[in-house]
Amino acid sequence: MQGTQQQTPPAAYTPTDRTVPTRSPERAAYDRELVHAILDEAYVCHLGFVRDGAPVVLPTLYGRVGETLYVHGSTGSRPLHMAGRTDPGLPVCLTVTHVDGLVLARSAFHHSINYRSVVVHGIAHQVTDPEEKRTALDALVDHVVPGRSADSRPANKKELAATSVIRLDLNEVSAKLRTGGVNDEPEDLALPHWAGVVPVGRSHGTPQPDAGLAPGTEVPGYLADL
């Protein structure tokens, strides 16, 4: 690597001991674009950390900027506070999961779900650079509704001071997927039970405007793209 020259990241993340699953390794994937797509589609992640020797898993919003994920919260929130106090950072595991289908087999044993998940291992660090913090907060808003950060009042100094942001680089990353149909045993195929896949997805209802919108304020076009 020479100076500040930008490198194109390789097409896939490098597997490590803890990103190769012990079970169903054929379902694991390391493709960078696939990982990004799974991360970008979800609204919340589940962030794991260790507190007093025990695991804690909390749902939280997140944003992505290139190869970095950002999580934000109040300066008083536990993991954000811990990431700030702990040198060199807070070990975390950040997981995102989509359920795509219910797989009903003829046998109870082969019931399953179709899903796509991403697991990120790494060390979370508090963001201290003000510019990076602003970029991260925009990414967090745009993650929920793409295009929204440009159509809202940016955080002011007081709000920025009240918000902590932690960053987690995408280095030790894996996706895991199950797709497709039913895998019953050959001897079960003649059983009289219905078998197949029930697709599961996410739906968005009609936007419900806040009372007291400024006159003439219409539902923005970017909400139609959700």
Place this chain on the structure above:
Amino acid sequence: MQGTQQQTPPAAYTPTDRTVPTRSPERAAYDRELVHAILDEAYVCHLGFVRDGAPVVLPTLYGRVGETLYVHGSTGSRPLHMAGRTDPGLPVCLTVTHVDGLVLARSAFHHSINYRSVVVHGIAHQVTDPEEKRTALDALVDHVVPGRSADSRPANKKELAATSVIRLDLNEVSAKLRTGGVNDEPEDLALPHWAGVVPVGRSHGTPQPDAGLAPGTEVPGYLADL
């Protein structure tokens, strides 16, 4: 408590140090029925445990029988294996989250989501009693599709031996919820940005039958209740 007399559990879980959130404690709830409802509605949980001092968070299916959650997996899967090896059990944190709405405020700072989550702290133990294991596996199938376990071939001895089940009792439990509308600052109300809530829900597609269903096998009625 007298002998084996069945006690009616109290209407709420008792808060502990780690089930009282440091932030937004007004969003926390301990009502037992509410917790059960949140748990019963989701398909996957995120199970956290500690491995070599670092957190691991994996998505997995689960079932509930009264005040006990069950998670299953291959005998080789990491947390199940660890729960079996570790005496007295494996410390875990099991979290379930529903996203119910996107909250778009006029200010970036007040963007949020409406959600319902449950966090369970405790020690997971391997289930060794064969009867409890069968009950747990039925609960796991019925959790995904209520009524399904009675309409599929039960696990045979070989399948039971290949499956590990761990149990986690509902003792140290909390729910956390955000509901309602936008909480903008009074001075932002006249801003020209649209504000409101976009409802988010889960949708089920048309069941896709497996090739080679026994002739005359129809889509079961319980799928209509999903």
